[in-house]
Structures are given as C-alpha cells and as structure tokens.
Amino acid sequence: MGAYSEAYQRSLADPEAFWLAAARSISWTKPPERALDDSRPPFYRWFPDAELNTSYNALDRHVEAGRGSQAALIWDSPVTGRQRTYTYEELRDTVARFAGALSSLGVTKGDRVVVYLPMVPEAAIAMLACARIGAVHSVVFGGFAPKELAARIEDAKPKVILAASCGIEPTRVVEYKPIIDRALEMTEHQPDHVVVLQREQAPAELTGRDLDWRELAANATPADPVPVAATDPLYILYTSGTTGKPKGVVRDTGGHAVALAYSMDAVYDVHAGDIWWTASDVGWVVGHSYIVYAPLLVGATTVLYEGKPVGTPDAGAFWRVIAEHGVQALFTAPTALRAIKKVDPDARELEKYDLRAFKTLFMAGERLDPETYHWAHEKLGTPVVDHWWQTETGWSIAANLRGVEPMDVKPGSATKPVPGWDVRILDQAGAELPAGREGAITVKLPLPPGSLPTLWGDDERYRESYLSRYDGFYLTGDSGYFDEDGYLFVMGRTDDVINVAGHRLSTGSMEAALASHPSVAECAVIGVADQLKGQLPRGFVVLKAGEDISEERLREELVALVRRDVGPVAAFRDVSIVDALPKTRSGKILRKTMRAIADGRDEAVPSTIEDPSVLDAIRAALRTS
Numbered sequence: 130m131g132a133y134s135e136a137y138q139r140s141l142a143d144p145e146a147f148w149l150a151a152a153r154s155i156s157w158t159k160p161p162e163r164a165l166d167d168s169r170p171p172f173y174r175w176f177p178d179a180e181l182n183t184s185y186n187a188l189d190r191h192v193e194a195g196r197g198s199q200a201a202l203i204w205d206s207p208v209t210g211r212q213r214t215y216t217y218e219e220l221r222d223t224v225a226r227f228a229g230a231l232s233s234l235g236v237t238k239g240d241r242v243v244v245y246l247p248m249v250p251e252a253a254i255a256m257l258a259c260a261r262i263g264a265v266h267s268v269v270f271g272g273f274a275p276k277e278l279a280a281r282i283e284d285a286k287p288k289v290i291l292a293a294s295c296g297i298e299p300t301r302v303v304e305y306k307p308i309i310d311r312a313l314e315m316t317e318h319q320p321d322h323v324v325v326l327q328r329e330q331a332p333a334e335l336t337g338r339d340l341d342w343r344e345l346a347a348n349a350t351p352a353d354p355v356p357v358a359a360t361d362p363l364y365i366l367y368t369s370g371t372t373g374k375p376k377g378v379v380r381d382t383g384g385h386a387v388a389l390a391y392s393m394d395a396v397y398d399v400h401a402g403d404i405w406w407t408a409s410d411v412g413w414v415v416g417h418s419y420i421v422y423a424p425l426l427v428g429a430t431t432v433l434y435e436g437k438p439v440g441t442p443d444a445g446a447f448w449r450v451i452a453e454h455g456v457q458a459l460f461t462a463p464t465a466l467r468a469i470k471k472v473d474p475d476a477r478e479l480e481k482y483d484l485r486a487f488k489t490l491f492m493a494g495e496r497l498d499p500e501t502y503h504w505a506h507e508k509l510g511t512p513v514v515d516h517w518w519q520t521e522t523g524w525s526i527a528a529n530l531r532g533v534e535p536m537d538v539k540p541g542s543a544t545k546p547v548p549g550w551d552v553r554i555l556d557q558a559g560a561e562l563p564a565g566r567e568g569a570i571t572v573k574l575p576l577p578p579g580s581l582p583t584l585w586g587d588d589e590r591y592r593e594s595y596l597s598r599y600d601g602f603y604l605t606g607d608s609g610y611f612d613e614d615g616y617l618f619v620m621g622r623t624d625d626v627i628n629v630a631g632h633r634l635s636t637g638s639m640e641a642a643l644a645s646h647p648s649v650a651e652c653a654v655i656g657v658a659d660q661l662k663g664q665l666p667r668g669f670v671v672l673k674a675g676e677d678i679s680e681e682r683l684r685e686e687l688v689a690l691v692r693r694d695v696g697p698v699a700a701f702r703d704v705s706i707v708d709a710l711p712k713t714r715s716g717k718i719l720r721k722t723m724r725a726i727a728d729g730r731d732e733a734v735p736s737t738i739e740d741p742s743v744l745d746a747i748r749a750a751l752r753t754s
C-alpha cells in the first residue's frame with residue numbers, strides 16, 4: 130500500500146488517533162485528550178477539551194524557538210511602489226500592540242470585529258490581533274458594494290470595524306470610508322468605533338466614532354495571548370449562497386490550527402523557513418488559510434501581494450515577485466494564469482527572471498482547465514497541482530498530496546480525496562455511484578477538523594443548506610465523478626452559485642438588484658462560460674407592460690445597479706431583454722434548463738414547462754453574446 134492510501138485509510142478508520150497525532154504540531158495551553166466530540170450529530174466538534182491561542186501558535190512560539198529574526202511576512206505592493214518585511218519578532222510585537230489597542234476599545238473574547246482592508250500588512254495584523262484576544266474577526270472583501278458589507282455587519286454585529294481609507298486598483302483608488310459609511314446607514318446594528326488606517330492615496334475624513342489606526346496603536350499596551358477553547362470561533366467568513374443572504378461560515382480555533390498545519394506538510398510540502406506566496410485576497414478563504422494562518426502556523430515566510438497578475442506593471446509581475454523574494458511555492462487561481470497567458474502567450478516575461486528556487490504551482494478557486502494547466506506546466510517546467518476545496522471546508526477536500534506521495538497529474542482532476550475527507554458521489558436517491566458516473570459530490574460525516582461546525586447564529590440554516598439533502602452526508606453543491614483510478618473530477622455547481630474569476634457569487638443577489646429597477650417585471654441571472662474569468666453572469670429581464678425605456682439605457686442602468694448593490698467584483702455586463710422567462714406551469718423559473726442551454730448541454734426540457742417556445746429566445750440571446 131502506498132503512503133497516500135495508508136494515510137487516507139488510517140484517517141477514516143481511526144480519526145481519533147489520526148487527528149490527535151496531527152494535533153501534536155500545535156502548542157496547546159491545555160492539550161487535547163479527545164479528538165472528536167460526536168455526542169450531538171449532525172453537529173460534530175473537534176478537540177472539545179482543549180485550549181490554545183492561534184496568534185501564539187502563529188507568532189510567539191516561533192520567536193521562542195529562535196525564529197525571531199526570520200521573515201514572517203513580506204508585503205510587496207506594486208500599486209504603491211512599496212515593500213516591507215516583518216520578522217517574526219516584529220510581527221509578534223505589532224500584533225500584540227494592536228491587540229492591546231483593540232482591548233482598549235473594550236473588545237474582549239467572543240466580540241466580533243469586521244475587517245475591511247485591502248492587501249496591506251495591517252489586514253493580517255488585524256486578524257492575528259483579534260485571534261490574540263479571542264475576538265472573532267469577519268473579513269469582508271473590498272470589491273463588495275455597501276449593501277453586501279451591510280448584510281455582513283448586520284449578521285455579525287461587530288463591536289468595532291477595522292478599515293483602511295482606501296484600496297488601490299490599477300486604474301483607480303477605491304475610497305473605503307464612504308462605502309463603510311453608506312453600509313452603516315443601512316444597518317440597524319452600529320459598531321462602537323470604526324478604526325481607519327489612513328493611506329496617503331486617499332485619506333479619509335474621520336468624525337464621531339472614527340479613530341485613527343496609527344494613533345490608537347501608538348498609545349496601546351501590548352496584549353498577551355488569551356487561551357480559548359478549541360471549539361471557540363476564530364472567525365466568521367461570509368460566502369454566497371443560493372439566496373441573496375450570505376452565509377456566515379464559522380471557523381473554530383483548534384480544528385483550524387491542526388488542519389492547516391497538517392495541510393502545509395501533507396498537501397503543500399511547505400515547512401518552517403520556506404518562502405510561500407498565495408496570490409489571492411485576505412477577503413477570501415484562500416487568503417485566510419494560506420496568506421495568513423497556515424504559513425505562519427508552520428513558521429514559513431508568507432508573501433502578501435497588493436497587485437494583479439497583469440497591469441502592475443506587466444504580465445511578468447508574478448515572475449518578478451517569485452524571483453525577488455525567492456518564493457518556492459505559489460498558490461493562485463487559474464484566472465490569474467489565464468490573464469497572464471492572454472497578454473503574454475509565449476511567456477516572454479518569464480525569461481527575464483531567475484526562478485530556480487521555485488518548486489511548485491498550486492491552483493484552486495475554480496476548475497483548472499486542461500489548456501491552462503498545460504500552458505503553465507510547459508512554461509514553468511514545475512509541477513502544476515490543482516486541488517479542490519471550499520470556503521466551508523477551509524482546506525483541501527481533494528489534492529495531489531506533495532508531502533505524502535506525489536501522484537501523476539491528470540489534467541482536469543483535483544486528484545484524490547485528502548485524508549479525513551470521506552468523499553462519495555451520490556445519485557438523486559442517495560445511492561453511491563460507480564466510477565465514471567457523475568453525481569452530487571458529498572462527504573460522509575463527520576467532516577474533518579478545520580471544516581465549518583455551523584453557520585453563525587444559524588444551526589438550522591447549516592443543517593438545511595448542507596446536511597438535509599442526504600442524511601449523514603455534507604452536500605458540497607458541486608457535481609463530479611471518480612475515474613477508475615479514484616481521481617476526482619469536479620464538474621461545476623449544481624445550484625445558483627457562480628464562480629467569476631475565482632470569486633464565488635450569488636445570482637440571487639444580482640437578481641435582487643435587477644428586480645429593483647422600476648421597468649423590470651421579472652428577471653433571472655445565470656453563469657455562462659468565459660475564456661478568461663471561467664464564468665460570467667448573464668441577466669435576462671422581462672419588462673413591465675407599457676415600458677418604453679430604450680434598450681441601451683435600460684442595459685446601462687441595470688449594469689450600474691448590480692455594480693451598486695453587489696459590487697464591481699460581479700463583473701456583470703451582459704443583460705438581454707426577453708418577452709418571457711422559461712417557467713413551469715406553477716411559475717418556477719427554469720434556471721437549471723437555462724444553465725444547461727448556456728453550457729451547450731443537451732438536457733431534457735422538463736415536461737412541466739409552461740411554454741417551450743420561450744427557450745428559443747433564450748437560445749438566441751445566448752448565441753449573440
């Protein structure tokens with residue numbers, strides 16, 4: 130039996146022993162004597178009797194072990210022309226001071242803190258400072274509109290909001306403070322303070338409850354790490370569901386630390402002293418797990434990059450960062466590579482840089498299409514490793530485990546289930562499907578450490594969204610199949626969630642924005658394939674009777690509405706005006722049929738359709754896009 134099969138089978142046969150052994154990589158103030166608490170299925174908890182502090186594990190213990198002068202975090206910001214390196218000692222001291230600043234505002238264990246920051250070191254500092262005092266952070270991605278930010282504030286009810294005065298996109302400066310102010314006009318819940326990191330590109334006017342970040346930190350007394358229960362929440366991260374209301378994915382403290390440390394060794398083969406770069410955003414789970422927590426938990430150096438794959442300043446930006454900082458492994462989304470390939474198909478920019486230290490490219494966030502895989506593999510000459518996971522899971526469900534037993538790559542496959550993940554492909558009736566047959570990808574409960582224990586304040590929605598479809602199984606929302614060799618192929622979502630440039634978005638939020646236009650009677654948004662961004666949203670609207678607004682003006686207004694209510698990240702640009710939407714006789718819009726048409730799949734039209742001829746107009750609209 131190979132090392133992978135041995136580890137995988139051991140993890141499922143005796144999860145208790147497997148995860149207690151993995152837990153030894155973490156420093157506990159009260160070490161676990163038990164791994165799994167299964168007393169309340171389908172709610173499972175990991176390390177129920179243990180206590181720890183994640184900030185201590187990510188910082189202090191490395192300083193105590195003699196890594197104080199090693200680089201912990203390298204900030205590389207081509208959009209500002211600045212760079213800064215924090216050693217472990219500097220990062221620990223800065224985090225401790227900012228944790229003290231939060232304490233001085235009355236933030237204590239269990240309080241929520243919303244973090245609305247661009248890719249600056251203070252984003253990681255804010256997260257680690259919350260962790261240090263047991264506060265629960267909730268980071269919101271900067272590309273969301275005020276309404277989306279407001280929904281998250283209303284649900285998390287933060288005591289304090291931490292923000293920057295602005296973010297910097299290649300073509301514009303995005304003022305964050307007005308976005309926060311507008312969001313707070315929409316919420317009933319009001320934080321005590323908004324702490325603003327002033328950036329010279331667009332300083333914000335501070336009034337009332339607003340405080341200046343640097344002044345607050347300068348006067349603060351450093352705070353020691355506070356031990357918390359392993360089952361206490363470390364953070365809430367909102368993700369798009371099928372309805373407009375985002376889901377607050379809860380991450381617990383102990384399982385998260387154990388799982389991430391395990392993943393750095395088993396999945397990525399990255400260890401203390403290695404230089405690691407995740408090119409994503411702290412607002413996504415990839416940023417939480419692999420820009421901030423995992424690399425620091427294992428004592429590696431993490432690169433935090435405030436720039437884009439192209440345009441900051443050119444398509445050689447990624448290769449420059451790798452060469453300049455000696456990066457050994459990069460984790461990014463396929464969209465980033467497609468953007469580089471589009472501008473520099475022959476990878477001429479690569480020739481300018483010395484990438485000899487570079488060993489592996491990891492890809493996730495969306496399906497890695499075989500063409501992009503082959504391009505990257507050929508140009509870089511290193512392993513290109515796809516892997517698959519979700520905001521909910523926090524780390525890999527399926528991967529090619531570089532630290533256990535590297536396997537042959539099959540383009541289009543995320544390789545095999547990671548130890549801890551009992552992945553099953555089920556049919557509609559819940560029967561397990563054989564190799565080669567596509568069905569719902571599910572995971573037999575209990576999920577391993579690090580995965581979500583529930584949704585914030587909403588056990589029932591957690592159960593309903595993930596556990597109710599198949600008794601005893603977690604529903605991933607993706608469909609796929611295993612091949613004869615046990616390789617997992619993930620084919621796409623089975624619901625109304627779309628993935629635009631690696632950003633998971635709800636079509637429901639976009640539909641709500643379109644429906645708010647006074648001329649629109651009804652609407653539907655689906656995802657359509659796009660060469661660059663993987664998927665793009667595509668809207669269909671039916672006008673109210675008697676509306677005589679010009680098509681061009683209506684389109685402009687609808688695009689602006691989605692940008693206003695969801696944010697620029699939705700990349701919503703295409704909308705067609707149709708006479709009717711395809712519906713069942715009971716009035717349900719046939720979005721699944723529309724998606725099948727958009728994907729060019731020959732799916733049977735439901736017999737309950739009210740008027741099959743309506744589909745012709747949808748087909749015609751999609752052909753012209």
Ligand SMILES: CCC(=O)SCCNC(=O)CCNC(=O)[C@H](O)C(C)(C)COP(=O)(O)OP(=O)(O)OC[C@H]1O[C@@H](n2cnc3c(N)ncnc32)[C@H](O)[C@@H]1OP(=O)(O)O
Pocket residue numbers: 247270271272273296298299303408409410413414415437438461462464465468493494495517518519520629630631632633662696697698699700
């Ligand atoms: C495995 C678990 C997971 O899946 S976690 C999610 C993993 N996903 C990722 O890591 C995301 C990967 N994608 C990216 O990093 C970006 O899309 C890359 C590839 C860098 C391209 O960026 P960009 O050129 O800005 O395109 P985009 O489609 O992301 O942006 C669309 C519009 O939104 C804007 N935007 C983007 N980020 C921000 C931000 N932080 N603050 C404010 N605005 C933002 C962009 O400027 C762009 O705006 P515009 O429409 O051009 O005006």
